[in-house]
Amino acid sequence: MKITFPYMGTSHLVISFFLKELGHEIVYPPVPSQKTLSLGVKYAPEFACLPFKILLGTYLEALELGADTILTSGGCGPCRAGYYGEIHRRILHDLGYPVKMIILEPPLVSPRDFLHQLAELVRPKGWLNFAKQFRIAWAKLKVLDELESTLHKLRPLALSKQEITKVYEEGLELIDQARSVKEVKAALEEALSRLHNVPIDPYCQPLKVGLIGEIYVVLEPFANHDVEKLLGEMGVYVHRSIFLMNWTRDNAFGYGEKDVRAAAVPYLNQLVGGHGQNSIGEVVRYAEQGFDGVIHLAPFTCIPEIVSKSIMPAVSRDKGIPVLTLFLDEQTGQAGIQTRLEAFLDLLRQKRMKQEAS
Amino acid sequence: MRVGIPRTLSYFTFYPLWKPFFETLGAEVIVSPESNKELLDDGVRNTVTDACVPIKLFHGHVAALIDKVDILFMPRLVSLDGKSTLCPKFLGLPDMVKYSIAGLPEIIENRLDLKKGKMELYRFLYGIGRRFTANRLKIMHAIYRAKYNFANYRKLLFKGLTPVEAFACLEGGQEPSVQLIDGALKLAVVGYPYNLYDNFISIGLLTKLRRYGVQVVTPEMVPDKEMKRLSKKLRKNLFWYYSNQVVWAAIYYLEDKNLDGIIHLTAFGCGPDSMTNKIIELECKAKKVPFITVSIDEHTGEAGVETRVEAFVDLIKRKKGMV
Ligand code: SF4
Numbered sequence: 001m002k003i004t005f006p007y008m009g010t011s012h013l014v015i016s017f018f019l020k021e022l023g024h025e026i027v028y029p030p031v032p033s034q035k036t037l038s039l040g041v042k043y044a045p046e047f048a049c050l051p052f053k054i055l056l057g058t059y060l061e062a063l064e065l066g067a068d069t070i071l072t073s074g075g076c077g078p079c080r081a082g083y084y085g086e087i088h089r090r091i092l093h094d095l096g097y098p099v100k101m102i103i104l105e106p107p108l109v110s111p112r113d114f115l116h117q118l119a120e121l122v123r124p125k126g127w128l129n130f131a132k133q134f135r136i137a138w139a140k141l142k143v144l145d146e147l148e149s150t151l152h153k154l155r156p157l158a159l160s161k162q163e164i165t166k167v168y169e170e171g172l173e174l175i176d177q178a179r180s181v182k183e184v185k186a187a188l189e190e191a192l193s194r195l196h197n198v199p200i201d202p203y204c205q206p207l208k209v210g211l212i213g214e215i216y217v218v219l220e221p222f223a224n225h226d227v228e229k230l231l232g233e234m235g236v237y238v239h240r241s242i243f244l245m246n247w248t249r250d251n252a253f254g255y256g257e258k259d260v261r262a263a264a265v266p267y268l269n270q271l272v273g274g275h276g277q278n279s280i281g282e283v284v285r286y287a288e289q290g291f292d293g294v295i296h297l298a299p300f301t302c303i304p305e306i307v308s309k310s311i312m313p314a315v316s317r318d319k320g321i322p323v324l325t326l327f328l329d330e331q332t333g334q335a336g337i338q339t340r341l342e343a344f345l346d347l348l349r350q351k352r353m354k355q356e357a358s
Numbered sequence: 359m360r361v362g363i364p365r366t367l368s369y370f371t372f373y374p375l376w377k378p379f380f381e382t383l384g385a386e387v388i389v390s391p392e393s394n395k396e397l398l399d400d401g402v403r404n405t406v407t408d409a410c411v412p413i414k415l416f417h418g419h420v421a422a423l424i425d426k427v428d429i430l431f432m433p434r435l436v437s438l439d440g441k442s443t444l445c446p447k448f449l450g451l452p453d454m455v456k457y458s459i460a461g462l463p464e465i466i467e468n469r470l471d472l473k474k475g476k477m478e479l480y481r482f483l484y485g486i487g488r489r490f491t492a493n494r495l496k497i498m499h500a501i502y503r504a505k506y507n508f509a510n511y512r513k514l515l516f517k518g519l520t521p522v523e524a525f526a527c528l529e530g531g532q533e534p535s536v537q538l539i540d541g542a543l544k545l546a547v548v549g550y551p552y553n554l555y556d557n558f559i560s561i562g563l564l565t566k567l568r569r570y571g572v573q574v575v576t577p578e579m580v581p582d583k584e585m586k587r588l589s590k591k592l593r594k595n596l597f598w599y600y601s602n603q604v605v606w607a608a609i610y611y612l613e614d615k616n617l618d619g620i621i622h623l624t625a626f627g628c629g630p631d632s633m634t635n636k637i638i639e640l641e642c643k644a645k646k647v648p649f650i651t652v653s654i655d656e657h658t659g660e661a662g663v664e665t666r667v668e669a670f671v672d673l674i675k676r677k678k679g680m681v
């Protein structure tokens with residue numbers, strides 16, 4: 001069994017570690033690129049959402065590299081993501097790849113299925129080893145989130161943006177190499193202290209922007225044209241609403257961030273799948289916390305975010321917080337995004353100046 | 359009291375339920391005009407550009423009712439079978455409309471979620487009834503009449519009538535006889551009821567096919583029992599009610615040896631259909647049954663659809679040696 005898996009943000013560090021320690025041979029897919037996307041676009045339905053296309057492209061690339069098994073997640077709706085695996089399988093089989101797909105459904109939805117699929121992954125080295133490695137993988141997920149959020153805070157202040165990005169990547173490397181919970185913790189300490197050693201301008205008062213929207217395009221830099229880094233380098237503090245851990249936790253245990261949803265209720269009193277309702281709630285919360293603005297990312301044709309976008313103008317007006325919605329598809333270019341971001345940041349700066357003047 | 363019902367989306371599934379219900383409660387039911395260009399343009403102006411055509415059109419229908427009714431019926435339909443939900447855009451529909459169109463009258467936006475149990479439909483209707491009368495008996499009577507009419511409606515569908523024909527029939531019109539010409543082509547036209555039976559959206563697809571002498575079958579004509587059987591056939595069902603109906607119906611008709619082809623009617627920008635369409639395409643491919651997708655958007659011209667469908671019918675006829 002030569003197993004591969006899709007990218008989403010830094011999650012591949014943990015997934016590949018875990019699979020390797022469980023005793024599997026891994027085929028690393030290439031980092032998503034324009035080529036990946038073109039492949040996906042070619043074989044995916046036209047109106048499939050962007051993540052679907054990138055994933056399909058990734059699978060095709062990995063299959064060319066010799067993978068014969070794909071590990072991915074399922075889900076129970078109401079959004080499309082939970083059905084991706086089924087359609088991917090049909091498309092790949094139709095293209096003549098006899099690939100096997102291990103689709104992990106949320107354990108609480110279908111415990112039997114979940115255990116069944118899990119058992120297959122655990123088989124080579126047994127459950128004891130699984131328990132041990134699971135703890136390490138879990139620890140890694142947590143520290144990856146911490147490292148990233150620290151990077152978000154420091155990047156706008158750093159004197160050299162290049163340096164801080166480099167130091168962060170070294171930190172990822174350290175965490176990747178850790179082989180026990182203790183080592184993971186030590187790696188984090190080390191990575192954090194290195195980040196804090198990068199010279200910063202302590203007097204800088206960066207604009208504060210919240211980043212919300214559909215999980216995949218929020219987490220995967222290729223899908224969002226590295227918007228976090230772009231903003232950080234423009235000297236903006238980006239607070240991302242979604243991290244790997246809150247996603248892993250919500251999906252594994254079936255409960256969500258209740259208070260974010262509660263904040264959305266006056267505007268949208270209904271779960272609409274994906275992060276649709278969260279997006280509304282998060283704008284409310286960012287406004288309350290004095291953020292300057294919110295950037296809302298969504299794939300083109302994304303159902304929940306179309307719902308949230310329709311309601312967004314009302315929330316933005318009521319709460320007095322500007323929101324920039326970017327719908328991303330295969331035609332979106334980085335230059336276009338950059339221009340729109342710059343215009344948006346100008347607006348935020350003016351707003352702040354007015355506030356300070358009054 | 360005048361109750362406004364937009365003539366789209368769930369209208370084609372439930373009108374025979376809503377109408378007697380409100381009328382028995384003593385209200386006057388006002389339906390928006392048949393879909394047309396102005397309604398759609400109006401809807402397009404009032405919605406985010408990224409929405410699908412049916413949602414835009416819905417906004418147009420709502421706008422058309424604004425000054426004509428006292429209360430607008432726009433329930434939040436969450437689950438109709440206790441298992442799947444509707445497309446997320448249905449789930450957020452009342453909110454989308456409220457924040458997009460100004461000057462709306464009072465709205466009935468009760469939630470119908472059969473995941474909460476079998477009695478939900480009663481609770482839903484009862485809750486609405488209370489807004490019209492305090493008389494419990496009157497509400498129960500309205501529910502009874504609604505369900506009775508609805509059951510009759512479903513019977514007509516299973517006979518092969520389209521919803522619009524069935525509506526006319528229930529209002530006292532003649533029951534059109536569904537006559538079969540010997541050796542006629544049999545095509546399944548699958549898609550959401552609000553696309554199939556809205557003549558403006560479908561650009562008269564069903565009528566056209568019938569004019570060519572084709573026997574047309576649609577998802578609404580598949581008996582409940584069969585749907586239930588088919589609901590266990592896929593390794594994993596879709597999450598959306600109407601999408602499942604469409605896929606199951608396609609599989610049902612594919613079991614029929616006499617079926618000559620499938621047409622999937624889909625609207626521009628529809629998220630669920632990117633998946634539905636792929637499944638149907640591959641199922642048809644496996645069975646070697648001819649298949650086309652007819653996709654409609656704000657600008658689809660009548661001529662384009664006509665040529666495509668004609669070519670498809672000709673292709674099948676040639677394949678069967680009929681020409
Ligand atoms: S949330 Fe949006 S992008 Fe993600 S699967 Fe659903 S429709 Fe696609």
Ligand code: SF4
Nearest residue numbers: 410412445447628629
């Ligand atoms: S199912 Fe498709 S056409 Fe219907 S509301 Fe949803 S996205 Fe629109």
